Amino acid sequence: MEFGPVWRAMMRNKGGYFLIAVQIAVTMAVMVNAFAIMQERSFKMGRPSGLDEANTFALVSVGFKPEMDSKALISEDLDLLRNTPGVINAVATNSYPLRQGGWSEGLHREPGVGKSVSSSAIYFVDEHGLETFGLNLIDGRNFSPEQVSWDKDSPDPWPATVIITQALGEDLYPDHEGSYVGKTFWFDDDNPANIVGVVERLQAPWPSWTGVERSMLVPLRRESNDVRYVVRTEPGYRDQLMLQVEESLANSSKDRIIRQVATVDEARKLAYLGDAAMIKILTFVISLLTAITGLGIVGLASFSVARRTRQIGIRRALGATRPAIVRYFMLENFLVSSIGIVSGAVLAVGLNMFMVQAFSLTPLAWYVVPVAMIILWIVGQVAVAGPARKASGISPAIATRSI
Amino acid sequence: MLNMKNVSKVYRTDTVETHALREFSLTVEEGEFVSVTGPSGSGKTTFLNIAGLLEDLTSGTYELDGRDVSQLNDKERSRVRNEKIGFIFQSFNLIPELNIFDNVDVPLRYRGFDAPERKRRIEESIEMVGLGSRMSHLPAQLSGGQQQRVAIARALAGEPRFLLADEPTGNLDSQMADSVLDLLTEINTAGTTIIMVTHELGLVDRARRNIFVRDGRVSDGVPELHLADLAAG
Known part of the structure; x- marks a missing residue:
C-alpha cells in the first residue's frame, strides 16, 4: 500500500x-x-405495559340523567360484558396503562404528614382486574370479592388491601429482600394499606413519567355516571367485539352514550x-x-x-x-x-x-x-x-x- | 528487440477519421540509440504512444522482446510498461506533491519490490544522475535540468529494457540540454536501448540511427531538407 x-x-x-x-x-x-x-x-x-395489549380495548359510558342508578348500571354492564362470548373478562376502572390520564398518590412507609417516600399510579378495580389486565401475579393472591368496596369520590378511608408492582415494592422498600406481601404502607398520611399481592409489571398511565413502572391495583368500584370499562377478549376477537359491545351497551340503556371506544394499541400509538x-x-x-x-x-x-x-x-x-x-x-x-x-x-x-x-x-x-x-x-x-x-x-x- | 510491422493507427470521431500511422514498420535492435524526427503532425507522438503501450494500435503487429504485445489487455500492458519501458517526457512529468525520492519510487511500488529493494534502487539511480543530496526536495525546488534528471532516474530505477524519450530537452536551455544528452549517451553506452522523439538537430546527431516520419510512415535517415528545417528552427 x-x-x-x-x-x-x-x-x-x-x-x-x-x-x-x-x-x-x-x-x-x-x-x-x-x-x-x-x-x-x-x-x-x-416497553411492555403489562396488559394483554393485542386483545384489550376500552370504552367509556357517559350517563346523562343525574338521578340514574349508576351502581346498578355498572353491575349490569359488567354482567353483560363478562357474559359476552369471546370476552375473557372485563372491569370498571379509572384508567389503564398508556391512557395518559389517571390517578396517583404519595406513599408513606410510616404514618405522618410529609413522610412520603414514593408515589404510585392507582387503578381502581375489582377482583376481575388482575385477569382483565392480563397481569402476571408473581407473589401473594388476588382480591376476594369481599375486599372490593364502592365509593363515590376520593376513597375515604382507602381500602386496606392492595396489589402492587414489583417495581413499586423495590422503590418503597429499597433495603428489603424477600416478599413484599404482608408489608404495610400508608396513603394520605394516615390510611394504612396491606400488600396482598405483587405483579410482575403494570405501567402507570403516563409513559414519560420516571416512575412509570410503579403502580398498584386498589379494590374499589367508583359509583359514577361516567365509567370506563376495560375489556379483554380471546385472541382475534377484539375488533369484532368492540363493535358488538358498543352496540349492546348502547341498547341496554338509553340514558347514556358510549364513547371513546379504543384499543390499547391505539392508546400506545397516541402515547408515543x-x-x-x-x-x-x-x-x-x-x-x-x-x-x-x-x-x-x-x-x-x-x-x-x-x-x-x-x-x-x-x-x-x-x-x-x-x-x-x-x-x-x-x-x-x-x-x-x-x-x-x-x-x-x-x-x-x-x-x-x-x-x-x-x-x-x-x-x-x-x-x-x-x-x-x-x-x-x-x-x-x-x-x-x-x-x-x-x-x-x-x-x-x-x-x-x-x- | 522492438519490431513493428505494418502498424496503423486511426483516430475516429463521428465525422472525422484521422490516419496517424499508416503501414508503419520499424525494427530497433538491442543497444541502439534511435532518434525519431518528422514535421508536426507526422505521427511521432503516436508512434511513441504505441511503442510505449500507452495506446492501442488499429492494425498491424508489434513485438517487444520477441513477444507480441499488440493484443495485451490493460493489466498486461501496464505490467510490460512498468517492467520493460522507461519513459522520459518533455515536461518531466514529475508528481508535484511528492519529493524526489517518492517520485522515483512510484514505478517501483507498482512493480511490487519490497521496501529495502526500492530504497536501494532509488538511491542508486538518484546518485547516478547526480542528485543524491536532493532526495527530499520537491520538484518545484529543482531547476528544469535537475527535474529531467530525476525523470531519468525514475525511468532507470526499474532497469528497463529500453527508454522512450519524448523531446527530453525540449524545455531545457542548451547547457542543461547538453548535460541531459550526455547522461542519455552514457546510459546508452552502458547498454540500454533508447528511442528518442525529437525535432532538435543536436539530438539527432547524438543518435546512432535516425528515423524520419512523414504522414504516418517511416523512412530511415533524415532528408536533407528536413535537416535544414531542424537547423533553422
Missing part, C-alpha cells in the same frame, strides 16, 4: 481534506448521539406519538447528514481527479493498473475519513457524556460508536468509488500530451 506517499501528498494540500475531515467528524458526532436518542426512544416505546415523530425526524437528519457528507466526499474526490488528470496519466504510463489507481483514491479517502471518524468518535463520546449529565440521557451502548465508524467508512469508500473508477479510465497517453 502507498500509505506513506499518499499521506505526504495529502499533507501538501491540506485545505480540502481538512474540511471533509471536519464534516465527517461532525456527522459522526451527530449521528452517534442522534442514534442514542433514537435508541432510547425506541426502547421506551418497546412524539417519540415516534422524534425517531422519524432524527432518522431523516442522520440520513440527510450522511448523504451530504457522502456528496462532499464525491465532490472532493471528483475535484481531486479533475485536478490530477495528468498525474493519473503519468502513473498509468509508469505502470499503474486501473485497480491501482482506484486503490490510490480509496486509500486517500480512507485516510481522510479515518481522521474525521476518529475525531468524530471522540467528539461523539464527549457530547454524549455532556448529554447524559445535562439531559439524563442513557449513556451510549458500547457498540454504537464502532458501528457508526464502520458505516461512515463504508459511506466514504462508496462515495469515492465513482470518481476513483473515473480516474482509472484516464488514458496513460495523456502523459505525452503537451500541457
Whole structure:
C-alpha cells in the first residue's frame, strides 16, 4: 500500500481534506448521539405495559340523567360484558396503562404528614382486574370479592388491601429482600394499606413519567355516571367485539352514550406519538447528514481527479493498473475519513457524556460508536468509488500530451 | 528487440477519421540509440504512444522482446510498461506533491519490490544522475535540468529494457540540454536501448540511427531538407 506517499501528498494540500475531515467528524458526532436518542426512544416505546395489549380495548359510558342508578348500571354492564362470548373478562376502572390520564398518590412507609417516600399510579378495580389486565401475579393472591368496596369520590378511608408492582415494592422498600406481601404502607398520611399481592409489571398511565413502572391495583368500584370499562377478549376477537359491545351497551340503556371506544394499541400509538415523530425526524437528519457528507466526499474526490488528470496519466504510463489507481483514491479517502471518524468518535463520546449529565440521557451502548465508524467508512469508500473508477479510465497517453 | 510491422493507427470521431500511422514498420535492435524526427503532425507522438503501450494500435503487429504485445489487455500492458519501458517526457512529468525520492519510487511500488529493494534502487539511480543530496526536495525546488534528471532516474530505477524519450530537452536551455544528452549517451553506452522523439538537430546527431516520419510512415535517415528545417528552427 502507498500509505506513506499518499499521506505526504495529502499533507501538501491540506485545505480540502481538512474540511471533509471536519464534516465527517461532525456527522459522526451527530449521528452517534442522534442514534442514542433514537435508541432510547425506541426502547421506551418497546416497553411492555403489562396488559394483554393485542386483545384489550376500552370504552367509556357517559350517563346523562343525574338521578340514574349508576351502581346498578355498572353491575349490569359488567354482567353483560363478562357474559359476552369471546370476552375473557372485563372491569370498571379509572384508567389503564398508556391512557395518559389517571390517578396517583404519595406513599408513606410510616404514618405522618410529609413522610412520603414514593408515589404510585392507582387503578381502581375489582377482583376481575388482575385477569382483565392480563397481569402476571408473581407473589401473594388476588382480591376476594369481599375486599372490593364502592365509593363515590376520593376513597375515604382507602381500602386496606392492595396489589402492587414489583417495581413499586423495590422503590418503597429499597433495603428489603424477600416478599413484599404482608408489608404495610400508608396513603394520605394516615390510611394504612396491606400488600396482598405483587405483579410482575403494570405501567402507570403516563409513559414519560420516571416512575412509570410503579403502580398498584386498589379494590374499589367508583359509583359514577361516567365509567370506563376495560375489556379483554380471546385472541382475534377484539375488533369484532368492540363493535358488538358498543352496540349492546348502547341498547341496554338509553340514558347514556358510549364513547371513546379504543384499543390499547391505539392508546400506545397516541402515547408515543412524539417519540415516534422524534425517531422519524432524527432518522431523516442522520440520513440527510450522511448523504451530504457522502456528496462532499464525491465532490472532493471528483475535484481531486479533475485536478490530477495528468498525474493519473503519468502513473498509468509508469505502470499503474486501473485497480491501482482506484486503490490510490480509496486509500486517500480512507485516510481522510479515518481522521474525521476518529475525531468524530471522540467528539461523539464527549457530547454524549455532556448529554447524559445535562439531559439524563442513557449513556451510549458500547457498540454504537464502532458501528457508526464502520458505516461512515463504508459511506466514504462508496462515495469515492465513482470518481476513483473515473480516474482509472484516464488514458496513460495523456502523459505525452503537451500541457 | 522492438519490431513493428505494418502498424496503423486511426483516430475516429463521428465525422472525422484521422490516419496517424499508416503501414508503419520499424525494427530497433538491442543497444541502439534511435532518434525519431518528422514535421508536426507526422505521427511521432503516436508512434511513441504505441511503442510505449500507452495506446492501442488499429492494425498491424508489434513485438517487444520477441513477444507480441499488440493484443495485451490493460493489466498486461501496464505490467510490460512498468517492467520493460522507461519513459522520459518533455515536461518531466514529475508528481508535484511528492519529493524526489517518492517520485522515483512510484514505478517501483507498482512493480511490487519490497521496501529495502526500492530504497536501494532509488538511491542508486538518484546518485547516478547526480542528485543524491536532493532526495527530499520537491520538484518545484529543482531547476528544469535537475527535474529531467530525476525523470531519468525514475525511468532507470526499474532497469528497463529500453527508454522512450519524448523531446527530453525540449524545455531545457542548451547547457542543461547538453548535460541531459550526455547522461542519455552514457546510459546508452552502458547498454540500454533508447528511442528518442525529437525535432532538435543536436539530438539527432547524438543518435546512432535516425528515423524520419512523414504522414504516418517511416523512412530511415533524415532528408536533407528536413535537416535544414531542424537547423533553422
